[in-house]
Amino acid sequence: MLALMERSTLARILTQATGVKGEADTWQTEEDHRLTFYLGQPGQAMIVANVAKVRFDEEFIQLTRVGRDGELFVTYDAVHGLGVVLPEGERGRRAGFL
Numbered sequence: 001m002l003a004l005m006e007r008s009t010l011a012r013i014l015t016q017a018t019g020v021k022g023e024a025d026t027w028q029t030e031e032d033h034r035l036t037f038y039l040g041q042p043g044q045a046m047i048v049a050n051v052a053k054v055r056f057d058e059e060f061i062q063l064t065r066v067g068r069d070g071e072l073f074v075t076y077d078a079v080h081g082l083g084v085v086l087p088e089g090e091r092g093r094r095a096g097f098l
Helices: 007-016
Strands: 020-023 026-029 034-039 046-056 060-065 071-075 079-085
Touching (some): 007 046, 007 079
Antiparallel strands (some): 020 026, 026 046, 034 079
């Protein structure tokens, strides 16, 4: 059975995410950090990249993306993963690539 994301779980994830600051209902990335949300079912996820701000509402999440990408509103149970994109200088080198 697939576990659904809950508001409290997402808040704990954001608390521990590198380059993310906030509390309660509003979370924002530090300069050059970005969030990537994975929506839907594992293996069939839609990726929402370049998220700089997350706002919690009682029944949904408001994701604000950088640039002209605008905003996206999703329910908590639509989220099944979250990634942090670090600034270029903090990413380090990948094995096998210069």
